[in-house]
Amino acid sequence: MEKVMHYNKVQGWVKWFLPFCLIAFLPLFATAQTAKDVLDKAAATVSNKNGISAKFKISGPNFSPTDGTILVKGKKFHASTSVANIWFDGKTQWTYMKGQDEVNVSNPSEAELQALNPYNFINIYRKGFTYTMTTKGTSYEVHLTATDKKRNIQEMYITVSKQGYVPTQVKMKQRNGWTTINISNLKATKLNDSQFRFNAKDYPHAEIIDLR
Secondary structure, eight states, X not given: OHHHHHHHHHHHHHHHHHHHHHHHHHHHHHHHHHHHHHHHHHHHHXXXXXXXXXXXXXXXTTXXXXXXXXXXXXXXXXXXXXXXXXXXXXXXXXXXXXXXXXXXXXXXXXXXXXXXXXXXXXXXXXXXEEEEEEEETTEEEXXXXXXXXXXXXXXXXXXXXXXXXXXXXXXXXXXXXXXXXXXXXXEEOOOOGGXXXXXXXXXXXXXXEEOO
16 A cells, blocks of 8 residues: 555656656757748858858957948858958958058968858858757847867857847957857849959959968
8 A cells, every 4th residue: 555655645646747848848849940030041141152241340359340231142252351361262261451551361261260150150151050049039049069179160150130030240259259240231132153263364463372
């Protein structure tokens, strides 16, 4: 009889505890899935097959706040600021320094690309990060944490508007601190691949420095 009463108590505890666990932990699973969905939709918005254009403002520990415009088509981009013009064709990057009339040619790393192209997140978030998400007004804020402690980018915050799933801000933590990129006026546009490569004819007096 005593064993039966003990069994009934345990069974009753289990019946109460299991639903509690499901209620308590379900938001964690739902949040992770929802965060991934939001990033997938944001990536789809950015991944217009013909290309997009946008305005941006970037600030970080190693440079003053800088405004500019950017063209993006897949992994390719062309950014223009008052200090420099940057072209990236998916492999090679050309950086024209306006004040020095010189062009640096390089093959940039993931971290370097992320700091230059706010939409590079569409190529790196799918692997090597865990996700959580919060809602802030009319936007979602997805927090990404790297699973590999050796990765150059350890954390990212990506803010995505609920309407149209347009990325409006990217914040990333690198070894030297946080870099923030605010994005506005995103538009779909038709871009030619030649717009992502440096044309020496347009800069006949520029000194070309190959850093590859």
